[in-house]
Amino acid sequence: MRADKARNRDAVLAAAGRLFAEATDPDQVSMDAVAAAAGVGKGTVFRGFGDRHGLIRELYDDYATREFRTLPDNVLDVLTRTWDFKRTHRVLTLALEREGFTSPYRNDSYDRLHAHLTELVTRARGPRNAGFLAHALLAAVRSDLVEYLRERPGVDPREGLRDLVVSILGPESAYQGRGDENPR
Incomplete structure (x- = not known):
């Protein structure tokens, strides 16, 4: 170049x-x-x-590549980190999700997060539906949901994410790989 x-x-x-x-x-x-x-x-x-789609996608991919260079070995930490990333870059991530063909499902960072979560879910509960469950977990950290819940009183996203992970993986697996004990 x-x-x-x-x-x-x-x-x-x-x-x-x-x-x-x-x-x-x-x-x-x-x-x-x-x-x-x-x-x-x-x-x-x-x-x-x-075009604008290309610019948004390039900027998002640039930020996501730096943020997710290394991924936690724990589903809850991956989701929490993704939630925090989307809060930090809220307008950009909303723009990406609104852009139609450049949806959040069609970029390298989504593919990388999905593959990592699929692996973690597989380890926790086996391969059956692991790919689908990884998509479902990532749906819980979509930017439009992050934005919707941003100003809602009484909503604790971290607690909600923890409960979601526990309901899918069980209490032990949700904290596996963290090095700390289950706080429940």
Whole structure:
């Protein structure tokens, strides 16, 4: 990659990251705004990422790759970390989930989390329906749910995730690999 192209790519991703972090709604971040914030022309953004979908996906994948470079060996910790990631990057992850063909099910980080959870579920209860259960567990940390529950009084996502994992894997398996005792 040419040096100026790499510099522009980095500037666009950094600008998009700032804009998504400051926004309250995904629709507030336009390609025009990203180009202006990055100090490049709109054509540079489109050539580098194709369209808004491509930019959102690239930024999300960049953040997710760093966050999930190593994965916990425990289902509850994977889900809690995913929940926290989606709270931190709430507007960006909402944008990804709203983008139709670039759904959260069609990206490398989802595939990696799903494969890891499938392995953990298989270890805990065998291979029967492990892939489906991994998808169901990941559905509990979808950005739209994280957003919906964000301001709800009396909702403790960590407790809810723990109860979900316990109901699927049993009390011992939910904490397996953590190095601590079951707090229940």
